[in-house]
Amino acid sequence: MSEFVENLMKEVKAKNPDQPEFHQAVYEVVNSLELVLEKHPEYRQAKIVERIVEPERVLMFRVPWVDDKGEIQINRGYRIEMNSAIGPYKGGLRFHPSVNLGILKFLAFEQVFKNSLTTLPMGGGKGGSDFDPKGKSDAEVMRFCQSFMTELFRHIGPDTDVPAGDIGVGGREIGFLFGQYKRLRNEFTGVLTGKGLSWGGSLIRPEATGYGSVYFASEMLSTRGETLEGKTCLVSGSGNVAQYTVEKINQLGGKVVTLSDSSGYIYDEEGIDAEKLAYVMELKNVKRGRIKEYAEKYPNAVYTPRDSNLDYNPLWNHKADCAFPSATQNEINEKDAQHLVANGVITVTEGANMPTTIEGVNVFLDAGILYGPGKAANAGGVAVSGLEMSQNSMRYSWTREEVDAKLHNIMKSIHKTCVDASEDYGTPGNYVNGANIGGFLKVANAMMDQGIV
Ligand code: NDP
Numbered sequence: 113m114s115e116f117v118e119n120l121m122k123e124v125k126a127k128n129p130d131q132p133e134f135h136q137a138v139y140e141v142v143n144s145l146e147l148v149l150e151k152h153p154e155y156r157q158a159k160i161v162e163r164i165v166e167p168e169r170v171l172m173f174r175v176p177w178v179d180d181k182g183e184i185q186i187n188r189g190y191r192i193e194m195n196s197a198i199g200p201y202k203g204g205l206r207f208h209p210s211v212n213l214g215i216l217k218f219l220a221f222e223q224v225f226k227n228s229l230t231t232l233p234m235g236g237g238k239g240g241s242d243f244d245p246k247g248k249s250d251a252e253v254m255r256f257c258q259s260f261m262t263e264l265f266r267h268i269g270p271d272t273d274v275p276a277g278d279i280g281v282g283g284r285e286i287g288f289l290f291g292q293y294k295r296l297r298n299e300f301t302g303v304l305t306g307k308g309l310s311w312g313g314s315l316i317r318p319e320a321t322g323y324g325s326v327y328f329a330s331e332m333l334s335t336r337g338e339t340l341e342g343k344t345c346l347v348s349g350s351g352n353v354a355q356y357t358v359e360k361i362n363q364l365g366g367k368v369v370t371l372s373d374s375s376g377y378i379y380d381e382e383g384i385d386a387e388k389l390a391y392v393m394e395l396k397n398v399k400r401g402r403i404k405e406y407a408e409k410y411p412n413a414v415y416t417p418r419d420s421n422l423d424y425n426p427l428w429n430h431k432a433d434c435a436f437p438s439a440t441q442n443e444i445n446e447k448d449a450q451h452l453v454a455n456g457v458i459t460v461t462e463g464a465n466m467p468t469t470i471e472g473v474n475v476f477l478d479a480g481i482l483y484g485p486g487k488a489a490n491a492g493g494v495a496v497s498g499l500e501m502s503q504n505s506m507r508y509s510w511t512r513e514e515v516d517a518k519l520h521n522i523m524k525s526i527h528k529t530c531v532d533a534s535e536d537y538g539t540p541g542n543y544v545n546g547a548n549i550g551g552f553l554k555v556a557n558a559m560m561d562q563g564i565v
Pocket residue numbers: 208210277278279280281282321349350351352353354372373374375438439440441463464465490491493494
């Protein structure tokens with residue numbers, strides 16, 4: 113570790129104690145940025161890196177609501193407005209019991225670079241709550257969302273900060289949040305993305321993160337003359353990102369053999385085809401059931417419950433060509449990464465945000481596999497959110513084919529930016545450096561132009 117990185121990390125840890133995910137995200141990025149600072153001392157002089165790790169604004173608030181039994185519940189709400197150098201803050205809301213300030217700061221920090229890579233004018237932000245939508249009635253989720261928005265509405269707006277969904281925040285939650293915003297402001301604007309089609313949403317937004325991640329994998333594979341045709345793929349998660357990752361892999365001729373949730377995973381050697389995927393979508397999006405039920409419906413599949421005594425995740429220890437972690441942060445540790453490499457995986461494409469630990473990333477880089485980090489590979493979701501904002505401003509809707517073509521082009525462009533930046537800075541084929549540097553340069557130049565703000 114260089115002296116610059118060491119000192120910076122000391123300061124970040126002292127100022128942000130007990131936020132290991134935020135430290136991890138910063139460490140990964142600043143390691144790559146060293147290469148840029150050597151070439152551009154002006155960034156160092158302007159303290160761009162020291163400024164970029166400090167959120168522009170952090171909001172934390174009480175969210176009281178009443179459950180179906182009439183009992184009062186209190187959750188904590190957050191919005192991190194990280195960086196607005198290239199556009200309004202943009203990034204999702206996560207509702208999950210594990211949510212805390214450090215996790216949202218890591219996500220907001222990643223979002224700054226990701227949004228810059230999309231080529232669209234969006235700053236970075238993230239928010240959410242420790243509220244757990246699992247097991248709650250629709251009426252409880254609505255009351256929570258209304259209470260959450262009753263504070264958040266004063267801080268956001270179509271030209272200020274435009275939230276979207278993330279873990280635990282899908283179409284249902286965005287609907288309740290939008291309804292309350294509209295009621296409080298008396299305005300119908302594009303203040304949230306991921307909206308329903310009949311009230312300002314964009315075609316392909318639900319599919320965008322999963323499709324985009326598979327487009328990115330295809331671009332990486334093409335650098336080695338390969339395609340997804342006939343490849344066996346491991347996918348984790350079974351939510352929005354995982355579902356559309358499976359759909360696109362199937363369309364491109366690959367075979368997906370795993371899916372998971374926080375209770376365990378299923379392995380289906382025959383592959384999760386379109387009919388089985390339709391079952392998963394109904395199970396997860398409508399019935400809100402558990403992935404275990406897949407193995408009851410399709411007895412050839414094997415369900416393995418999560419075992420917290422294991423120091424690895426057996427999902428990543430099946431023979432496969434490609435892996436698409438699409439559940440949550442740090443779901444691939446060093447041992448998992450070693451299993452993947454030993455089993456002959458040629459590409460790991462991150463649908464989730466920071467699903468691989470730093471030690472795991474190093475295993476992939478040392479093995480020379482095609483490793484696409486989340487901030488590049490899963491940028492398709494926010495990219496189509498950006499397209500939803502444009503359509504809202506124009507009061508116009510593009511067709512499914514138009515949005516999909518734009519998404520595909522954006523993913524190709526992000527891939528090219530990563531490849532070019534990794535080559536320009538002397539580490540060809542290293543998508544970690546490519547994504548961090550490619551995302552940083554545009555934001556850094558905007559910050560230089562805008563003075564000390
Ligand atoms: P969903 O809520 O739709 O699905 C999340 C999935 O991950 C569920 O299967 C969930 O299982 C599982 N999961 C969540 N937390 C954990 C955990 N701690 N341990 C194990 N499994 C867990 O979320 P998304 O599909 O939208 O998001 C998945 C990932 O993709 C996240 O990292 C998110 O930040 C990232 N992402 C999402 C984008 C989007 O457009 N939605 C855009 C870019 C990135 P369970 O139901 O049991 O909780």
